[in-house]
Amino acid sequence: MINIVDKEKEERIPPILRLGFRPLFLLAGIYAVFSICTWVWLFTSGSQSPLNVPAIWWHAHEMLFGVAMAVVAGFLMTAVQTWTGVKGTSGGRLAFIVMLWIAARVLFWTDTPLSIIALVDTAFLVLTGWEVGYRVVITKRWRNLFFIPMLLVAISANLASYATVKGMPPFSANALWQAMLWWFMILISIMGGRVIPFFTAKRFQLEAPKPILWLEMLAILPLVMLAVISFFPLVPTWFNASLLWVAGIAQCIRLYRWQGVRSFGEPLVWSLHLFYLALPVGLIAKALYIGNAWISHSLIHLFAMGTLAGVVLAMIARVSMGHTGRAIYQGPSFSFAYFSLVLATLVRVLGPIVWPEHLQTWVVIAGIGWSMAFGGFVVCFGPMLIKARVDGHPG
Template identity: 55%
Template structure:
């Protein structure tokens, strides 16, 4: 790829991210939902990483393209940590009618700040080699403690809730395992516990839930996706723990993991695909609006 093409493509991609940041920021401003303003600087970090990724092709920065790839995984970890910490305990408490655990400030910071530090340190490999694992351990312990406060054991009767709990659990387990393992290959394999299990699993659980609500259906009266949720968790365990324990069977295990992951999302398409391309069942035409509740302003469709 020549220099002009790199500049053009990276600029187009970054412009898209900037427009998304503007759209989010504008809606936050209109709704006065200032606690969601963190999305804007988060998108700015993504723009920086995007330009940096193209610069590495030309060997310009003092870090590799792999470092940028690692940094963006930490970016997604940070995003999932913040959003998951808000919506997962809220959904669980609302579904099972118990008081939502109130965030503990120091625990929230302990769970989140190390992830931001890991994002930054990804661009400084020598510093990451020294500080990376201790930061993962701090974040992992804090994330696990925070997850336990959400009372996941109360959610086992509802797939759309326990799926969020179990897939999010992959995040602290990935952090702890990577922080404790000295074997580089095994540590890298455990990265997929987050990428496949937490990131992929939470997305699957969330889109299953959101599709029901935003097509005018009762959220908890839809198709049973338990098999899909178990499949994506199994895919994560096989791709991470399985490969770490039996590296000689790595390619077979990766194929099995990929098959389970594909099955999980294929089930989503099978059950929910038609809902996404047909009118809402309640006859209401979707439109963006803001509503104010006792919890503050929020957007709905």
């Protein structure tokens, strides 16, 4: 192990800055509530937006590059310590990275030029990539190096998203949001395949299923292709539908092999299976209704809220327990948050499909459910994130 921690030095660091998950999970939870409440207000009130970018652009960008990317960064800067044995980012270095994330969020409410905001926002991702990549390379843990090209794609996409505000790229912001949503589905597919069957088997003393290479390829490679063709609107519908069907069926088989039916007694496990289920369901539903633009648009929220936000909520609760030295399955009752997000997702997806004239009502109800879920995380787990580990260990 390269990880050597000076206990006295560690204790001089405020607990909130001792590992990346602490500030970034907490801020992501707070910002998830703030940004959705703000979006609901802008969407329903008709008030003039005080933002320096279009409100719909801000909503999509901040869900992906604000909330979700903060969780990705916090997770990676925490997990890389476990992967490599090298002390994770902490103290002043972590504070600087966190301040970049905060600054990028705040600057949208000022007259700051978009080029400056883009620079600050990109610096956050670049430094995150460096903190992770450097540790992986020096310890030669090549299995986890794939995060670096993934982050490079995210950095490029983020820069391109700012350019779409000025109409510079040959593609729309909507194409980029769709591609980034697939990016997150790819990331969740890869990481979910590692951790969900492992957590399930460990908790219920089962034998973890071994990955089947061809099944993994059929589940993930079509998602990569879907991300690419997001920028090519003239791709034949049959080709798009074929990718959705292949990925959806493969993801269903994959999820079934993870033995989620045995996890009903443990919220921190069944929540991962339930929210991951939104991915194959969304893929198959999108294939079935590929010719219906309104339903296809509504299904975006099944991926964004059901899969992405759901898996995020389940993972940050689990990581917050484990990395603060607590018994993972003896934490606060958190099922209400999972159910709130499930209901919010169903309302946001199905409401506009069944009763489109009441879209504003569905958005408000979904916003309330979302806020209860992530607000619940802040209330239940926030105190853990700002205090030292209960077992006295560093981190």
